[in-house]
Amino acid sequence: MAAELIFYTNPMSRGQIVRWMLEEVGAPHETRLLDYGTTMKGADYLAINPMGKVPAIVHAGRTVTECAAICAYLADAFPDAGLAPAPVDRADYYRWLFFAAGPLEQAITAKQFGFEPEADQQRMAGFGSLASVLEALEGAVAGKAFVAGDRFSAADVYVGSQIDWGLQFGTIPSRPAFEAYIAPLRERTGYKRAKEIDNALIADMQAAGPA
Structure with missing residues (x-):
């Protein structure tokens, strides 16, 4: 069963912005890592974001792309975090x-x-x-x-x-x-938690070398 909130990203991207926002919101989510040359341009992901760029989220079946839009959406979707003014x-x-x-x-x-x-x-x-x-x-x-x-x-x-x-x-x-x-x-x-997560993912990618 798919998670209610799915986060599509690459740690070396603007996805770091949304990672920080997700850590501030504190909502459980599934992270799906995409590679620039393959999965980001594959048919499955293009069905989510035709631009073939990250980040994107799918929340309860609804897709949101563009970092600022995702940040604003998450603030409204999880009001208990208090990240949107009245x-x-x-x-x-x-x-x-x-x-x-x-x-x-x-x-x-x-x-x-x-x-x-x-x-x-x-x-x-x-x-x-x-x-x-x-x-x-x-x-x-x-x-x-x-x-x-x-x-x-x-x-x-x-x-x-x-x-x-x-x-x-x-x-x-x-x-x-x-x-x-x-x-x-x-x-x-x-902020610190998000950086730790993405920096660890970047280190793993660099250690693995070219696909």
Whole structure:
């Protein structure tokens, strides 16, 4: 019998974001590991996510893809974890969750691919420029423990993951506001547990060598 919640991932992917969210939620789930060159592009998984990318979850027969959507979904599906503000208090929650999933990730990707929009192109590009995105992000977290309200939420999992990775790999510059925001998030039990799981899986994959 299939588990009620199935998590499709690869430890060397954005699946690490959802792993952290699942650890914060604390819901039992089954993890199915996929390989980039084979099972991720196989017919069985393409029936779940036609993009052939991870992560994805299937919960009680319902499929959710895209990291920000999965984080928001899990916060609502498991309300006892307290990872979503009350509906009336969700303005900043939705704003920064999807800012990080949209303009921030687009701007970073464009920069990594060597594309810097010119002034006239910035009017058409949803992210404008990487500089403007980083300024907005800095303003969102400066002097705050949490990006939306006075308690930890799914928005912190997603925004925190983007800042965490960006600082680690140099795609987001080190600034005092970013360092101060991410430091306590890295001390959370859920974050540490998720990293332990994925780091162990990565070590196993590396030890096994090419398939």
